[in-house]
Amino acid sequence: MPVNNTKTQIKLEDIIKQVEGQRYPPVEKWNPDFCGDIDMQIKRDGTWFYMGTPIGRERMVRLFSTVLRKDEDGKTYLVTPVEKIGIEVEDAHFIATALEVIREGDEQALKFTTNVGDEVIADKDHPLRVEVDTSSGEPRPYIRVRGRLDALIARPVFYQLVEHAQTQNRDGKTCLVVPSRGTLFSLGEIDDGDM
Incomplete structure (x- = not known):
């Protein structure tokens, strides 16, 4: 049975319009x-x-x-x-508590929802970044929500994000990367022994 790609395309476009249409005081x-x-x-x-x-x-x-x-x-x-x-x-302004992975053909969009109801799709204007806690060595992932305001990505959501990552060789090191709306984000280096 053929797949109706139009329905999927409309869904992705609708979600992007919804997220971009959120209104906040100026x-x-x-x-x-x-x-x-x-x-x-x-x-x-x-x-x-x-x-x-x-x-x-x-x-x-x-x-x-x-x-x-x-x-x-x-x-x-x-x-x-x-x-x-x-x-x-103390850390970030919000907590990203949910992740929806939306796919259309070869494209992927990562939509996060915060603890206060904001929705944001990772892209060049809303980048993902991962810092490493110097005392514990644990990753601390963030996404830019709006302005200079960031959300810490909750640990279960980060694990979900990692499940959608792929490996890439960067300067002789193996990194986990994840695409969203045409931008590739690094989730950090991994030891080849962990694979």
């Missing part, structure tokens, strides 16, 4: 005065805290997440048209 265009720091943190596990207490209202966290901005000074702020307030981020 925080990059707002330049209010800095009002100081507040006792708010985004912990390593993605939990938001205010004055030492977890923020339990998911809708409140989602609202705050839409007005986040990381500036060139490396600091993260909550930004509105009239104020800019500094907050602390």
Whole structure:
């Protein structure tokens, strides 16, 4: 029975339009005065805290997440048209908690969903990167969500990502790589003994 490629193509195009059509306040265009720091943190596990207490209202966290901005000074702020307030981020701004691999012919798109509902497809504007924790040697994978805001890719999602990777020889070293929307991302080197 022949496969209907049109249906698959429409699905991929629809998903890309949906992801690209997400709307956020134009925080990059707002330049209010800095009002100081507040006792708010985004912990390593993605939990938001205010004055030492977890923020339990998911809708409140989602609202705050839409007005986040990381500036060139490396600091993260909550930004509105009239104020800019500094907050602390232990690691990444978000956690990528789900991965959908979408294929169309030879093309592949990797769509991530974050703990606050953002969706992002890895591409040249939303790169994947893997840092190595110097103390543990463990990989710490990230994806750029928007602006300078990143999501740490949760360990189970990273394992899922690795399942879709292929090996490639780079400068005499074997690397795991994964394609998404025409860009090839390295997930790191592997020992030939692990293969």
